[in-house]
Amino acid sequence: MRLLCLLLVAASLIALAIGSESIPAGGIMTAILAKLSGSRTDLTREQEVIIFSLRLPRIALAIGVGAALAMAGAAFQALLRNPLADPYILGVSGGAALGTILAIIFASSLSFGRPLFGFVGAGVATLLVYAMGRRSEDPSKLVLAGIIVSTFLSSIIVLLTALADITGLRNIPMWLLGDLSSGTGEGLLYIFAAVSISVVVLMTQARSLNLMMIGERDAFSLGVDTSRVRWITFLTASLLTGAAVSAGGAIGYVGLVVPHLIRLSSGTDNRLVIPASALAGALLVMLSDTIARTVLAPRELPAGAITALIGAPVFIYLLLRSRLS
């Protein structure tokens, strides 16, 4: 955990430093300290704008989105007893994306419309997938249900964006792959609110989720109020996905890869997996986004393209393993 925190801080500094205009990390440190203490910085006016108005909010957004998606993944995996669960694969991100687009079209005047509609969309998609794939003992059935929901939702999204010719929807294809460049101050606020609330809520459920991972029947007889835990976890994971997608688009595989790596390194206890996933997820998305905006600079790639590049092979590996066992 401590290592993850340190890595996150170090990576944030590197991410602040590199880009189409590179600024030495040492200078950034002193600039941040100077800003905090209210004195003048040694940077040029242009460098200050790049760091404080462009890169810092974007990095903060990446941290929030990554933490949210990884925690949502860890929560879904425990809830559904399925190591393959991930908000993107389950179609929950698709639901959040559709909700967000509906908010852009119909409720653009509402300041919290995007995260709210995103949350509702994520919740409805979760319920759909849950109803379709929950009872099967085969983990890949749930994934199949998720793919069906995903493709159905994306066709609605395509239809909607084609029909509604609104300026706000121009960047939708890019945003659907995960795009952190269009983050707003409000989006940042919502994502951090969602992450803070969810960390607290999920930590109170972590012990119960440990038992639910063995089986709902077992958990029930061991003293867990399973239906309450199910609802709390489901709502929290939907909140996280809704906030993350409405702010940064549907960045895939974070919720799959991160909790899995954490479990490999430090066991299955959700009291550790959930907060550690939040940190590692933040790290992954921030690094992915840094790669995405620097590798072809000044052109930018969607961050989701980088996470999928890492995540899809991991997913295939997990799928094969669950099939073999």
Next chain:
Amino acid sequence: MLLEFRDIHFRFSNKSLKDVIDGFSMEVRAGEVVTIIGPNGAGKSSLLAIAHGALKPQKGAVLFEGRPVAGMSRREIAGHMALVSQASDVRFPLTALEYVLTGRFAHAGALGFDSPVDVETSMRALVETDAAQFAQRPFNELSSGERQRVVLARALAQEPRLLLLDEPTANADLSHQISLLSLVKKLTRERNLGAIVVTHEINLASEFGDRVALMKDGRLLACGDPQDALTDSLLSGLFQAQLIVDLHPLSGKPRVSWAVTSDV
């Protein structure tokens, strides 16, 4: 009285025509093993589910030490009674000790990590079920007999007053069946626990039950000492098969065998 079923009526939905449990009353005392036998569909497993509150009867009540189970929280019930059924694979890697530690849920707060007391109680439970050597092994890699002992250890880690065993020995070989039930019997004596054991093995029910309950169509046909409950006529009526009862040469308990009639 440890547990009391008081005129339980239960059906899965109001639309179904027949009660799964149809006016069932029975008592279980501390320190005794009650075995329940009966044909498939008699309602045995439903009865255990009702006992620990997983199913809610439409009529009647289950009382634990005189208090209705319906009014207790999940956590409270889990601190009083433990359910042991067949253990399936766990999908996430878990050691046997971690598995047993989940039994401590009812005694610990929702937050925080396992206390030294939790670990100590769990290890003691593993020792008692002769499974301490598996503590650090992955649960999924244990054989079914070894697993069964770990599952029983988890039940003991709950520190319950009543054990509910739902066909705990199905799919286990004879030596495992005998050792598990001997262990359950020993524990009920030593710790003054009550136990309800649902089983398909009539002879095990006879050997290990202080009392045997015969259940059919959701009703209690008979309940009493093995000698009284396991008679030719009662058993033949229960299973619709011709059964012969004599006495076990060593224990003196009823021994049930079946007869194949020549016209079959």
